[in-house]
Structure formats: structure tokens, C-alpha cells
Amino acid sequence: MASTNFSPTRVRLATHVHACRTSDYIVLLDLKRDMYIGVSDDDTLAAFRWIDGWPPPPQPKGTGDDNVPRPRELIEALRLDGLLTADRQPDQSRVSATVPRARVALTDGIESPGTRVRPREVFLFAYAVARSRILLKFCRFERVTKYARGRRQQIGSDPLNDGIDTDTLSQLKQRVHTFTHLRPLAFSGRDACLLETLALSEFLGYYKMFPAWVFGVATAPFSAHCWLQYKDIVVNDTPDRVGKYTPIMVL
Numbered sequence: 001m002a003s004t005n006f007s008p009t010r011v012r013l014a015t016h017v018h019a020c021r022t023s024d025y026i027v028l029l030d031l032k033r034d035m036y037i038g039v040s041d042d043d044t045l046a047a048f049r050w051i052d053g054w055p056p057p058p059q060p061k062g063t064g065d066d067n068v069p070r071p072r073e074l075i076e077a078l079r080l081d082g083l084l085t086a087d088r089q090p091d092q093s094r095v096s097a098t099v100p101r102a103r104v105a106l107t108d109g110i111e112s113p114g115t116r117v118r119p120r121e122v123f124l125f126a127y128a129v130a131r132s133r134i135l136l137k138f139c140r141f142e143r144v145t146k147y148a149r150g151r152r153q154q155i156g157s158d159p160l161n162d163g164i165d166t167d168t169l170s171q172l173k174q175r176v177h178t179f180t181h182l183r184p185l186a187f188s189g190r191d192a193c194l195l196e197t198l199a200l201s202e203f204l205g206y207y208k209m210f211p212a213w214v215f216g217v218a219t220a221p222f223s224a225h226c227w228l229q230y231k232d233i234v235v236n237d238t239p240d241r242v243g244k245y246t247p248i249m250v251l
Helices: 072-080 119-138 141-153 166-185 193-205
Strands: 011-013 017-021 025-030 035-040 212-218 223-230 246-250
Touching: 011 017, 017 246, 025 212, 025 246, 119 141, 119 166, 119 193, 141 193, 166 193, 193 212, 193 223
Parallel strands: none
Antiparallel strands: 017 025, 025 035, 212 223, 212 246
């Protein structure tokens, strides 16, 4: 039988785990196993006092730990699943899932640019799609996220907080329009948001454009979605749609 003797001190979510609170659940994203885990909110109200990185209650009362019972069974179950760690070193690679509320789609109120596509753009599109397919097929999702995060961090910008000038915005619209125009050559369905968003991120990266890659979840029923965003501008979706999801991870 597995031991249940676990240190009474505070613990934290492992570096490969991200969490968010929806209206009725805590949702955990385990990058190592590429899976989402839902925990009933009734079982987690005290967990944030003992687990760093755990989403707090909507209206937390007080800040001390002294009178808050330790949810031993929950902590032990999460520990056995490899979702918790006693390592107290700060995780510098973790990115907060705080995302500005999306208010506008990239192409709202803007006439689409011309559809003239150069051979180089076709090549870059094909290369981005092929590279994205290979990454998702042969690499664990944890490695894919590290790759995406590392590539954007190299430029030292924060797309969710830094401003975007008019020229860059115009170029971004042109590149996204080109990708959309070429999309039927590689994609046939509407439910491949992970592959399409990664491919678009790759394509834009060739032009030194690195919008944030946002992952969100919804519950009752459960669904997951991802999109690209600059500040409050949704690059490849609409505010109405992404507004239905609670952000859980940002790359």
C-alpha cells in the first residue's frame, strides 16, 4: 500500500501542471501526460492554503493557514499522480494565465487585403504546417510548449501587455490573411485548433511576429480550445467564442 505520510508543509503544483478555476471545477492541465483533470470545487476550497499555484476561491477570506484544515486525501492523490512537488524553488518558466479580455478580432471592421500570394509565402506556409504536424505527432506536448515558449522569449516581448504599433498591426493582418487564404490546402476540418494555431504561430514567427498562444477550458460540458492573441486582439478567432473559455495556460 502506498504511504500517505506526506510532509505537513505547503507544497506547490509541479512545473508541468497548470490550473484554473471555472464556475464549478478546478481544472488541471498535465503537460507530461497531455491531459486535463477536473476536480470538484467542493473538494478544493481549502487547497489553495496548502498548494502554491492553486486557484483561490472566488472570494477568499483571510490569508493565514492556521485554522484551515489540510485536505490530506486530495493532496495525497495529486502527489501520487505526480502533480505536486515539495520543491520550494520558484519556477521561473511558469507563465501566468492572466489574459486581457478579448474585445476585438484582428480583422473586425477592416477590409481584407489582396489575395496575391508569393511563392515564398506558399513555401513558408507548407513548412509551418509540416513542422507543426511533426512536432505534435512525435513530441510530447510538454516539449512542444517548451519550444513555443522558448522561441517567443528570445525576442523579450510581452504580447499581452506591450503595445502593437500601426505598421506591425497592418503586417500582422496581411500575414494572417495569407495563412487563411492558403488554409484549404492543408486543413479540411474546423476542429483542429491545436494544429492550426501552432502552424499559424510558426508561420508568423518567420516574420518575427509572436502573439501569445492562449489555452482555455470550459466545463459542463468540458471542452478545450486555443488561440493567438495580442493584448485584447484575437488573432485567429472571435471575442465571443474565446470568451466562453477560462484561460489555463499562456505561451
